[in-house]
Amino acid sequence: MDTRERLVKAAADLLIEGGKEAVSTRAVAAAAGVQAPTLYRLFGDKDGLLDAVAGFGFSDYLASKHAMGVGGDPVDDLRGGWDLHIGFGLARPAFYLLMYGEPRRRAARLEADAMLREIISRIAAAGRLTVPVEQAAQFVHAAGMGVVLALLATPEEDRDLELITFSREQVIRAITTDAAPNGPTDIPSRAIALRVALEEDPPLMLSPAERVLLAEWLDRVAK
Known part of the structure; x- marks a missing residue:
């Protein structure tokens, strides 16, 4: 070394x-x-060192997230990402607390957060997201972190690992719909899907100001 x-x-x-x-x-x-x-x-400084340590601790986790690839069902991809996140937190608590136990957003955490938003954006594009992408990402993140911290605070022999699956399915139920993949079935889901589509491929006929205005309208409809 x-x-x-x-x-x-x-x-x-x-x-x-x-x-x-x-x-x-x-x-x-x-x-x-x-x-x-x-x-x-x-x-x-020390924060620079801790950033490097966090990256070192999270390298396998991030590699596993990348290796998951893109499946046929983005909701199933979200399930896989959830299980990977919880598993890492329980296996390497010191690194997990360094990443998520303080306000500072370290580079490795930003990368992990971006991967979560990408999965949720695909759920939205499929017309199956019932809340805006950012709100859904924050909800999934907060719930997942809560599960990890709750289990870490419990003696290992007393942990109820059923909490992992139960919480995951409750979160998915709260932010997604069972609508068929060929299109959303309600107006908010349609607005969310269109919002994601416009971010990925903004129409050339709209000015920057018009795009901002349209995004604001879609966000209102999505709520």
Whole structure:
């Protein structure tokens, strides 16, 4: 490993052993066998180091998300993404809390959030989303994070893993409809689908101001 990799690995080990509080720049530099100025030169500050640690911890998770690909049913893809998210949180709690237990949105989290929105946008494009994309993404994220944190706060032998599937299906029921894939069956779902279509392929005949106005109208109809 080069110096940067040694520092990230040392910080990751400290994170796993003692949580974020254990990841001081002094402790990381000592564990990696380098001087503190080297750490600051490579990462700028502690937040820069933690960004790198989060990316290191989430690399397998993000690779698995990418490997899922695009299935024939975007709602089933959402189920798969949910299960992957919960499984990662339970398997690597220190990294999960670093990513989701604080306001700062680290680069790896932004990538994961973008993947979630992409799946939900495909549900909307199929005419099966009953709330706006952003609202649905926030709902799925909040519910998934709540399940992980609730299970992590429970002794492993007392965890009810049925909560994972139960919560997942409740969330899906709240934001989707069973409408046939050939088109939405109600006005809000049609508005949501059109909103996604306009973002992906905006009509050339509309000015930027007209597009903003149309998006506002569609958002109102979707609520």
